[in-house]
Amino acid sequence: MPRYIVDGFVFHVNITKGKPPMIYLRCLEYKRLGCHARAVMPSEGSIQDIKLNKPHNHPPDFAAEEKIIFMRELKEVMTKQPNVAPRTVYATLSEMYPNAARETPFDSIRHKLNRWRRQVARLPWLRFSDLVSCCLGIFKFIRNPSTGDLLITQEQVYRFVQIVKEKKLWKCYKAACAAKCYTNNGKVVLRMGLHNHDIPRRYINEKRKEGKVFKQKLT
Numbered sequence: 001m002p003r004y005i006v007d008g009f010v011f012h013v014n015i016t017k018g019k020p021p022m023i024y025l026r027c028l029e030y031k032r033l034g035c036h037a038r039a040v041m042p043s044e045g046s047i048q049d050i051k052l053n054k055p056h057n058h059p060p061d062f063a064a065e066e067k068i069i070f071m072r073e074l075k076e077v078m079t080k081q082p083n084v085a086p087r088t089v090y091a092t093l094s095e096m097y098p099n100a101a102r103e104t105p106f107d108s109i110r111h112k113l114n115r116w117r118r119q120v121a122r123l124p125w126l127r128f129s130d131l132v133s134c135c136l137g138i139f140k141f142i143r144n145p146s147t148g149d150l151l152i153t154q155e156q157v158y159r160f161v162q163i164v165k166e167k168k169l170w171k172c173y174k175a176a177c178a179a180k181c182y183t184n185n186g187k188v189v190l191r192m193g194l195h196n197h198d199i200p201r202r203y204i205n206e207k208r209k210e211g212k213v214f215k216q217k218l219t
C-alpha cells in the first residue's frame with residue numbers, strides 16, 4: 001500500500017476518486033491511537049501538494065520513515081535468510097537503523113519476526129548464494145556505460161551521483177523519484193525517501209535478459 005510521510009506523520013491511501021482524481025489519505029495511527037487526521041492530494045501531485053484536513057492527536061515521529069524501512073528490511077532478511085536467528089537479524093539491522101530500533105525493541109516485534117519466518121517454511125527453497133552474497137557485501141548491478149553501473153538494492157535501482165563526506169550518494173534511476181541511499185564500505189548505510197513507483201521488476205528482468213545484470217562487491 002502506498003504510504004506518504006509528511007513532517008514525521010505517516011499517511012496511507014484510503015481511496016482515490018473524483019475528477020480530477022484526488023488521493024484521500026488517512027493517518028497510519030487511525031487504529032492504534034484513534035487519530036482522525038486526514039489529508040488530500042491530487043493523484044498527479046507530490047508530497048508538496050498534500051493538504052491536511054484534520055489535525056493529528058499525537059506528536060510527529062521523525063523516525064517513522066526509518067521504522068518503515070527497518071521493518072521492511074527485517075521482513076526481507078527474515079524471509080530470504082531462513083538460517084539466521086531472529087535476534088541476529090534484528091541486531092544486525094539495528095546498527096543500520098538505530099533510531100528505528102530504539103523505538104522498536106526486539107521483544108515488541110519478536111512474534112512478527114517469527115511469523116514471517118514461519119511463512120518461509122512454505123516457500124520453495126531459497127538460494128544459499130543469496131545469503132552468502134549479502135554477508136560479503138556483494139550486490140547486483142546493471143551495466144550502464146552512460147550513467148555508470150546502476151546499483152540494485154531492495155529490488156530498486158540507483159545511479160551513483162557523488163561522494164558526500166566519504167559516503168557514496170546514489171539516487172533512484174527514475175528521475176521523478178526522490179528516493180536515495182548512501183553507501184559506505186560495501187554497505188548501504190542510509191536510505192532516504194520512499195519510492196513513488198513500484199519495484200521496477202520488468203526493467204531489471206529486461207536488463208537480465210540482455211546480460212547486463214552482474215554481481216559485484218560494493219566498494
Ligand SMILES: [Zn+2]
Pocket residue numbers: 009027028029030035036037055056057058
Ligand atoms: Zn495522526
Ligand SMILES: [Zn+2]
Pocket residue numbers: 156172173174177178179194195196197
Ligand atoms: Zn524510485
